[in-house]
Amino acid sequence: MKDIAYYNGKIGRIDEVQAPITDRGLYFGDGVYDAAMVNNKKIFELEDHLDRFFTTASGCCASSRRCSVTS
Numbered sequence: 001m002k003d004i005a006y007y008n009g010k011i012g013r014i015d016e017v018q019a020p021i022t023d024r025g026l027y028f029g030d031g032v033y034d035a036a037m038v039n040n041k042k043i044f045e046l047e048d049h050l051d052r053f054f055t056t057a058s059g060c061c062a063s064s065r066r067c068s069v070t071s
Contacts, residue, residue, distance in 0.1 A: 001017070005017040031060065032053065032057045032060050
């Protein structure tokens with residue numbers, strides 16, 4: 001499982017997946033990390049969590065033409 005990668009909607013072996021050098025995530029280190037607290041199979045304060053996530057994601061790639069963040 002350690003040699004699996006995901007990029008641009010595709011999953012493949014890590015040595016087969018290719019990302020262009022101009023990819024903002026690689027070039028500038030842009031990205032959004034997400035973690036949520038779950039109790040009894042329910043995400044705590046889901047609506048607030050999603051609002052924060054989409055606000056952050058929109059700001060992270062605001063200048064990227066390939067960014068599409070929807071809720």
